Amino acid sequence: MLHAEGIKVRYGEIEAIRGVDLSVGEREVVALIGANGAGKSTTLNALCGLLPTVAGKITFQGTDVTGWAPDKISRSGMALTPEGRRVFGQLTVAENLMLGGAAHAGRAERVQRQEELLELFPVLRSRMTQKAGNMSGGEQQMLAIARSLMSRPKLLLLDEPSLGLAPQMVDKVFDLIVALRKAGLSILLVEQNVGLALEIADRASVLRGGSIALSGSAEELASSDLVRQAYLGVH
Numbered sequence: 278m279l280h281a282e283g284i285k286v287r288y289g290e291i292e293a294i295r296g297v298d299l300s301v302g303e304r305e306v307v308a309l310i311g312a313n314g315a316g317k318s319t320t321l322n323a324l325c326g327l328l329p330t331v332a333g334k335i336t337f338q339g340t341d342v343t344g345w346a347p348d349k350i351s352r353s354g355m356a357l358t359p360e361g362r363r364v365f366g367q368l369t370v371a372e373n374l375m376l377g378g379a380a381h382a383g384r385a386e387r388v389q390r391q392e393e394l395l396e397l398f399p400v401l402r403s404r405m406t407q408k409a410g411n412m413s414g415g416e417q418q419m420l421a422i423a424r425s426l427m428s429r430p431k432l433l434l435l436d437e438p439s440l441g442l443a444p445q446m447v448d449k450v451f452d453l454i455v456a457l458r459k460a461g462l463s464i465l466l467v468e469q470n471v472g473l474a475l476e477i478a479d480r481a482s483v484l485r486g487g488s489i490a491l492s493g494s495a496e497e498l499a500s501s502d503l504v505r506q507a508y509l510g511v512h
């Protein structure tokens with residue numbers, strides 16, 4: 278599905294990621310974990326074309342997409358839900374969803390896609406005419422994810438979906454990720470809740486100082502000393 282090899286991103290003089298290798302298979306959930314500033318968001322933004330890479334190669338569904346513009350990558354089937362639940366607060370839930378698919382399809386197709394998504398996001402169905410800004414943080418996160426899915430991506434890049442949510446909503450977001458995988462999506466998940474991320478992921482990688490320090494199955498990482506000590510607080 279996705280294969281990144283040796284990707285590097287600079288912010289001016291700073292090399293924020295220094296040769297990252299990552300892959301995500303069909304219907305796989307891969308967790309990318311690491312401390313603040315390790316380069317996780319930078320990696321996701323580079324994969325979907327929002328940041329230029331200075332080295333490396335990104336292959337998506339067998340096609341070299343390195344250097345492609347974000348809208349072209351999006352049309353090829355990759356979507357990003359950025360950190361921070363960026364919904365349009367003054368617009369209704371329905372309007373937010375419609376904007377998600379705007380670049381990709383006509384109105385009839387967007388309405389049909391919206392209907393499919395409401396099956397996966399029942400919490401949004403009763404909120405369609407409500408302003409997005411009046412919903413809880415968890416509901417806004419659901420909406421942000423649903424909006425990313427309007428373009429029918431094959432691969433979803435999810436940046437810190439549980440950040441700042443109440444524990445009950447965190448569980449709901451993780452249940453949703455599991456349901457999305459069941460529905461056929463591949464997911465690259467950046468998550469500070471490392472314990473939960475490793476429970477639902479198939480594989481995981483640890484990013485440290487802009488490089489991959491460790492990769493393996495989620496079980497391997499959950500039992501590794503590095504992850505237990507640095508990210509799960511076990512000593």
Ligand SMILES: Nc1ncnc2c1ncn2[C@@H]1O[C@H](COP(=O)(O)OP(=O)(O)OP(=O)(O)O)[C@@H](O)[C@H]1O
Pocket residue numbers: 288291293311312313314315316317318319320
């Ligand atoms: N726009 C920017 N300009 C300059 N440096 C940046 C910029 N964005 C990020 N950085 C730096 O790049 C490095 C990686 O940042 P990034 O946001 O990718 O980390 P992260 O692992 O996602 O952390 P966090 O969880 O805090 O978002 C950090 O050292 C950060 O300070």
